Amino acid sequence: MKNSHLIITIDGPAAAGKGTLSRRLAERYGLRHLDxxxxxxxxxxxxxxxxxxxxxxxxxxxxxxxxxxxxxxxxxxxxxxxxxxxxxxxxxxxxxxxxxxxxxxxxxxxPGTVLDGRDIGTVVCPDARVKFYVTASPEIRAQRRYREIINQGGTAELPAILADLEKRDARDAGRADSPLRPADDAHMIDTSDQGIEEAFETAKSIIDAALAAD
Known part of the structure; x- marks a missing residue:
């Protein structure tokens, strides 16, 4: 099989959807998953x-x-x-x-792994077969995190969540050791205006094309 040892990396900021996408892709291609x-x-x-x-x-x-x-x-x-x-x-x-x-x-x-995080395509697995960078606007990500907390029965304030995400983004992007950034050869997926299904189909088409080219 062409994907007998396929490594896919998915980087991006918090609440962009990379975790959900990673799990979906791991299931689709029969791969292990690591957050x-x-x-x-x-x-x-x-x-x-x-x-x-x-x-x-x-x-x-x-x-x-x-x-x-x-x-x-x-x-x-x-x-x-x-x-x-x-x-x-x-x-x-x-x-x-x-x-x-x-x-x-x-x-x-x-048989291979889908890994998601902050420095996977740039540091952990720079030779991965397919790389993605999943992002969304801070406001959209804050709304998602807010809904997640509320749906789980918790309490939260949207402005505080937004401030926390922006602080975390700055810390991740500005650190000297393995900063958050897209790999040069990463495929960009912006989920600000699309759901997980659309993002999944986009990623799947890219992976299928890469496998077909092997």
Missing amino acids: TGLTYRATAKALLDRGLPLDDEDLAVEVALNLDLSGLDRSVLAQHGVGEAASTVAVMPKVRRALVEAQRAFAKRP
Whole structure:
């Protein structure tokens, strides 16, 4: 099969739709899926669960190297407190290097992987067969995140969510280590004015064309 070891990368800012798109594509092509952002959250949660400090870089690296990336529980790792803790460990260069290597190893396992995150096409898997960069306007992304929280029974304020997303965008794009940016050969998908189904069909047509050209 031409896609016997297919690696697809999907980068982009928070709430752009890359996670949903990644899972759909992984299912369509029979590939593994990895939300790389969860690997940082899993590292932080492991430290929290053991009562260990979050600011010990060497300790965080040790924890990161022992993660099972195939068993990450999105529902648990999505908790706000875990996300706050993850923001501490995610800026540690040694932790980032350890997790990048773990993500690369995961991606190389057959039959292939769809990975989504911030630096997948540029740093983690720069030789991936197909790369995407999924984005949307900050206002649209804030509305999506707001609806998600409300639908889950939570409470939120739209202006606060928008401010948080814009702050996160600036931090991700401005960091010296693996900044958020499109890979030079990434296919751009703007979901501001389209639903997941349209984005999925766009991505699928690009992937099918790439496979047909092999």
